[in-house]
Amino acid sequence: MEAKTLVLGVIGADVHAVGNKILEIAFTEAGFNVVNLGVLVSQKEFVEAALETDADAIMVSSLYGHGEIDVRGLREALIEAGIGDILMYIGGYLVVGNQDWPEVEAKFKELGFDRVYPPSTLPEDVIPTLRKDLGM
Amino acid sequence: MILVDIGSTFTKVTAVDTGQASILAQSSAPTTIQDVSMGLHTALWGLGFSEEELQQARKLACSSAAGGLRMVAIGLVQDLTAKAAKLAALGAGARVLNTYSFQLTEADREEIAELKPDIILLAGGTDGGNTENILHNAKVLASLPDPVPVVIAGNRSVASEVASCFPEAFSTYIAPNVMPQIGKLQVDPAREVIRKVFMEKIIHAKGLDKAERWIDGIFMPTPAAVLHAGQLLSQGTAKQKGWGDLLIVDVGGATTDVHSLGRGLPTQAGVVVRGLPEPFAKRTVEGDLGVRVSVLSLLEAVGTAVLSQETNWPEVEVEARAELLHNQPDTLPQSREEALFDQVLARQAVKHGVSRHVGSLSELYTPAGLVWVQEGKDLSKVQTVIGTGGVLVKGADPLAVLEGAGRQNDAPLELRPQAPNYYLDGDYIMAAAGLLSREEPEAAFTILTNSLSSHKLVGRDQ
Numbered sequence: 074m075e076a077k078t079l080v081l082g083v084i085g086a087d088v089h090a091v092g093n094k095i096l097e098i099a100f101t102e103a104g105f106n107v108v109n110l111g112v113l114v115s116q117k118e119f120v121e122a123a124l125e126t127d128a129d130a131i132m133v134s135s136l137y138g139h140g141e142i143d144v145r146g147l148r149e150a151l152i153e154a155g156i157g158d159i160l161m162y163i164g165g166y167l168v169v170g171n172q173d174w175p176e177v178e179a180k181f182k183e184l185g186f187d188r189v190y191p192p193s194t195l196p197e198d199v200i201p202t203l204r205k206d207l208g209m
Numbered sequence: 210m211i212l213v214d215i216g217s218t219f220t221k222v223t224a225v226d227t228g229q230a231s232i233l234a235q236s237s238a239p240t241t242i243q244d245v246s247m248g249l250h251t252a253l254w255g256l257g258f259s260e261e262e263l264q265q266a267r268k269l270a271c272s273s274a275a276g277g278l279r280m281v282a283i284g285l286v287q288d289l290t291a292k293a294a295k296l297a298a299l300g301a302g303a304r305v306l307n308t309y310s311f312q313l314t315e316a317d318r319e320e321i322a323e324l325k326p327d328i329i330l331l332a333g334g335t336d337g338g339n340t341e342n343i344l345h346n347a348k349v350l351a352s353l354p355d356p357v358p359v360v361i362a363g364n365r366s367v368a369s370e371v372a373s374c375f376p377e378a379f380s381t382y383i384a385p386n387v388m389p390q391i392g393k394l395q396v397d398p399a400r401e402v403i404r405k406v407f408m409e410k411i412i413h414a415k416g417l418d419k420a421e422r423w424i425d426g427i428f429m430p431t432p433a434a435v436l437h438a439g440q441l442l443s444q445g446t447a448k449q450k451g452w453g454d455l456l457i458v459d460v461g462g463a464t465t466d467v468h469s470l471g472r473g474l475p476t477q478a479g480v481v482v483r484g485l486p487e488p489f490a491k492r493t494v495e496g497d498l499g500v501r502v503s504v505l506s507l508l509e510a511v512g513t514a515v516l517s518q519e520t521n522w523p524e525v526e527v528e529a530r531a532e533l534l535h536n537q538p539d540t541l542p543q544s545r546e547e548a549l550f551d552q553v554l555a556r557q558a559v560k561h562g563v564s565r566h567v568g569s570l571s572e573l574y575t576p577a578g579l580v581w582v583q584e585g586k587d588l589s590k591v592q593t594v595i596g597t598g599g600v601l602v603k604g605a606d607p608l609a610v611l612e613g614a615g616r617q618n619d620a621p622l623e624l625r626p627q628a629p630n631y632y633l634d635g636d637y638i639m640a641a642a643g644l645l646s647r648e649e650p651e652a653a654f655t656i657l658t659n660s661l662s663s664h665k666l667v668g669r670d671q
Contacts, residue, residue: 125285125333126337127334
């Protein structure tokens with residue numbers, strides 16, 4: 074079976090590079106074809122990379138608390154580009170301070186994410202779910 | 210060995226002694242577009258050799274006559290594969306008539322039919338990525354009324370399927386993907402395929418093969434030869450050390466060409482690079498920056514007020530002169546003032562052409578503090594800027610024009626050369642050296658460096 078393609082990146086004015094590298098290694102080792110856009114990635118870059126690579130999922134990281142404003146409209150942009158049904162995950166420090174997790178999760182699901190992960194989630198917790206969601 | 214450049218107006222020939230690595234003789238004659246062999250013959254005889262000597266010498270040629278190599282570049286996303294395709298076509302020495310992205314429409318097809326490109330470069334999708342778009346575009350192009358050679362350099366998973374969309378009258382060539390992965394550019398193999406198609410098909414289609422009675426072959430478009438020369442000069446040879454990163458500027462009546470050789474990585478700490486990586490050998494062509502045919506669009510890009518200030522001419526006179534130069538491109542300056550006007554035009558063309566070629570910095574405030582973001586190539590530490598082409602070489606003060614490539618007080622964030630040395634291609638040797646470099650790199654390097662070193666431009670205050 075052909076490897077599934079993931080577009081990975083840290084969105085917005087966020088320069089946290091270490092977690093991004095760890096995710097790239099973990100997903101690659103798990104057999105995915107990883108297109109890592111690195112840090113400081115705009116919505117446009119996520120959409121365009123997913124288009125050119127015919128990606129199966131978009132994996133967004135946000136680690137500086139401003140994720141909500143950065144991702145607003147990303148699902149709509151994907152719909153405009155004709156790939157609106159692509160699987161989309163997000164994880165990291167999505168909001169500032171200790172906010173109630175179920176509320177945060179609900180907020181990001183409403184913004185168009187299929188899965189939302191809190192801080193300190195390990196790649197091995199995500200990979201089985203990702204495989205299932207991709208029908209692997 | 211004799212090196213020939215069949216230009217749009219002049220056919221220039223240079224005889225070199227490859228053993229001694231020296232120029233023996235140079236000559237030129239107006240290009241005869243009906244039958245280029247006539248102008249070539251005149252230029253060759255001008256060298257002063259006997260018929261036997263002429264016949265025995267190996268003769269390599271490049272050409273920009275008959276409109277040069279006219280191409281259309283097509284990709285999927287404008288900033289990704291479409292941009293990569295455009296960079297590949299430019300690097301092959303083409304004039305890119307238009308670049309298309311996403312799915313071609315019927316209107317696009319009609320436009321391409323009108324443009325009548327010599328070659329179409331069809332890209333789209335990374336390897337293993339999107340297939341739908343390039344297949345759609347191939348089907349649209351397959352119904353063009355006149356068959357065109359098509360170079361396919363997109364998603365390799367469907368390359369042969371894309372080729373099979375075209376009827377037999379179209380010749381198709383498969384090249385490696387110009388963008389095999391996001392963020393990875395691979396333009397050199399496609400450039401080489403384009404060069405081969407130029408040699409095998411386009412020379413004949415343009416009637417330039419009449420010249421092949423006299424020469425061993427037209428191997429590439431002239432701009433590609435200039436880029437080859439830049440590459441040789443930058444990287445050196447097995448025995449001789451190159452000059453490192455450099456910039457080449459060619460101002461013409463219709464366009465301004467800028468070539469850079471260098472990786473363009475950040476030269477300062479704390480800079481994050483964004484956007485598509487750019488090729489080591491990068492060429493850009495500005496179709497709106499020229500000092501004759503394109504002078505009106507140059508005026509628009511620069512602003513009449515700026516030209517008025519630089520020339521000390523009232524705005525109405527600036528506009529009137531530009532109108533005249535546009536309508537009568539053969540106009541030569543008749544006075545000191547008119548010559549100065551040409552010089553200001555050329556300097557602005559260089560300034561704006563380089564501005565669009567080089568990368569730039571922008572500041573970004575993040576919660577982690579200020580971050581500098583670099584887009585494009587950082588050429589600020591480039592030590593060598595070379596001017597080539599008639600406008601610069603024949604101009605009264607080429608240094609004043611070329612300094613438009615250097616540091617500009619009004620553009621501090623543009624990553625242009627900050628303190629380079631300036632050289633002039635005073636012997637018109639760049640294209641010849643580029644041709645020669647394919648067979649005799651050591652001799653080509655010596656000839657090129659000797660010629661440029663003898664045309665180093667030094668300011669009055671230095």
